[in-house]
Amino acid sequence: MAFDVRxxxxxxxxxxxxxxxxxxxxxxxxxERLQRWIDxxxxxxxxxxxxxxxxxxxxxxxxxxMTVPGGDVPTAGVTVVGVYPTHRRRxxxxxxxxxxxxxxxxxxxxxxxxxxxxETIYGRFGYGLASWCGEISLAHxxxxxxxxxxxxxxxxxxxxxxxxxxxxxVFERIxxxxxxxxxRNRLWWEHKxxxxxxxxxxxxxxxxxxVHERDGAIDGYAVYRHKPGWGExxxxxxxxxxxxxxxxxxxxxxSLGVPxxxxxxxxxxxxxxxxxxxxxxxxxxxxxxxxxxxxxxxxSHR
Ligand SMILES: CC(C)(COP(=O)(O)OP(=O)(O)OC[C@H]1O[C@@H](n2cnc3c(N)ncnc32)[C@H](O)[C@@H]1OP(=O)(O)O)[C@@H](O)C(=O)NCCC(=O)NCCS
Numbered sequence: 060m061a062f063d064v065r066x067x068x069x070x071x072x073x074x075x076x077x078x079x080x081x082x083x084x085x086x087x088x089x090x091e092r093l094q095r096w097i098d099x100x101x102x103x104x105x106x107x108x109x110x111x112x113x114x115x116x117x118x119x120x121x122x123x124x125m126t127v128p129g130g131d132v133p134t135a136g137v138t139v140v141g142v143y144p145t146h147r148r149r150x151x152x153x154x155x156x157x158x159x160x161x162x163x164x165x166x167x168x169x170x171x172x173x174x175x176x177x178e179t180i181y182g183r184f185g186y187g188l189a190s191w192c193g194e195i196s197l198a199h200x201x202x203x204x205x206x207x208x209x210x211x212x213x214x215x216x217x218x219x220x221x222x223x224x225x226x227x228x229v230f231e232r233i234x235x236x237x238x239x240x241x242x243r244n245r246l247w248w249e250h251k252x253x254x255x256x257x258x259x260x261x262x263x264x265x266x267x268x269x270v271h272e273r274d275g276a277i278d279g280y281a282v283y284r285h286k287p288g289w290g291e292x293x294x295x296x297x298x299x300x301x302x303x304x305x306x307x308x309x310x311x312x313x314s315l316g317v318p319x320x321x322x323x324x325x326x327x328x329x330x331x332x333x334x335x336x337x338x339x340x341x342x343x344x345x346x347x348x349x350x351x352x353x354x355x356x357x358x359s360h361r
Pocket of ligand 1: 079082083138142143146147148154176177180287
């Protein structure tokens with residue numbers, strides 16, 4: 060059965076279309092959060108499916124460029140796909156996918172990409188596995204540097220305003236070398252990377268930004284948080300790496316001081332060892348600037 064699908068026309072329709080995915084992940088998004096979605100996706104890229112005049116599902120797409128081997132192409136960044144539980148298994152998703160892919164084609168986007176929560180759904184629509192990533196959970200006491208390293212730069216903590224200016228050029232340079240990474244517009248940087256509302260901290264502290272400089276130029280950065288904790292008479296805190304790119308940034312969070320019983324956490328990390336990994340000094344080797352080279356790709360779920 061085919062359902063009518065079109066772009067939403069106002070914030071109320073956007074909200075109704077978004078309700079499909081909200082039924083999956085649970086929790087009601089705040090008005091502020093919904094507005095951020097509207098600003099970033101735009102109304103025209105949020106498709107809604109209708110049954111008897113009422114919205115029963117939605118599918119959105121970010122507009123960005125994605126790096127592929129040998130190029131950088133306009134891409135539909137598929138997101139917030141959901142069908143109301145009252146209308147599943149009747150072809151609503153299929154109707155949404157058809158309309159969304161037609162729209163991407165009309166816009167001249169050769170690629171549609173997504174991060175699937177359930178990978179079994181999308182193969183029938185032409186999607187397939189394109190890359191892997193992993194999570195890391197590293198107890199400080201079991202870490203050590205993999206290879207000797209001579210630091211070749213300096214690090215400096217910066218505030219949100221400086222981060223908003225300093226990080227995007229580094230990100231843009233690096234992402235063009237890395238298939239699967241995608242461009243971020245100014246709004247994305249402001250809302251997702253720099254803004255740091257309490258409800259997105261998951262019990263951890265504020266975001267910290269550190270830049271790596273070499274010869275007076277910023278060539279890498281790291282973004283991280285601390286989640287304080289205390290147990291058995293000492294710290295059992297976590298250091299959460301959000302993103303570490305370029306320069307010696309893979310080692311930045313660790314080199315800035317992870318107490319001896321802390322744990323380093325990060326998701327959306329590369330499996331390619333050549334890409335590096337966040338590193339912390341081994342016990343007894345807590346030199347503040349002994350960091351290995353490394354970089355981590357983006358984590359878009361924050
Ligand atoms: C997954 C979901 C979007 C499917 O919507 P739907 O309208 O029921 O799907 P359709 O009826 O259009 O089915 C389209 C095809 O997908 C298949 N399909 C539907 N749900 C599926 C699931 N959970 N897993 C695997 N395949 C599924 C159908 O069998 C059908 O296959 P076919 O046409 O090749 O026979 C819907 O169940 C939903 O909103 N789930 C919760 C949110 C969610 O999972 N979103 C995706 C996150 S990545």
